[in-house]
Amino acid sequence: MTAPEPGLPMSPELIELIRRPNFAHLATLRADGSPKLDPIWIDATDEHTVVMATGRTSLKTRNIQRDPRIAISIVDLDNPYEEGQIRGVARVEPDPDMATMDRISRSYIGTPFPMRQNIENRVVLVVTVTHSRYTVLPFEHTPPA
Secondary structure, eight states, rough: OOOOOOOOOHHHHHHHHHHHHEEEEEEETTTTTOOEEEOOOOOOEEETTTEHHHHHHHTHHHHHHHOOOOEEEEOSSOTTTTEEEEEEEEEEEEEEOOOOOOOHHHHHHHSSSSSSSTTGGGHHHHEEEEEEEEEEOOOOOOOOO
């Protein structure tokens, strides 16, 4: 497969939302075409690329190796009406020294990733963004007590 062409760049606001320690959800496609959804830590490396780290044998990694099309949603932890959506094409790259995992971990928990077993199994999911959207809805999150 040839490398995908990136779409329009992600907005600065979406990149900033991604770089804050907000949880995202990654959708991959199972062999039968049904979606699989995983909560993930995420980072933006530039206006066309987001990265996540996982294990080489995880189902999300195997799904991407078979069909690289993905979707991601991300919601701000403090304002759930600030959100982003991404579609793209992912590739799997090794992260044997956990450099990417540790960088992402520091932004979420303030330390390198604490689970160090099987570090040779660590990979990075590198997403070329083909479509993105950033939205802030004019609501205040005030559910009844």
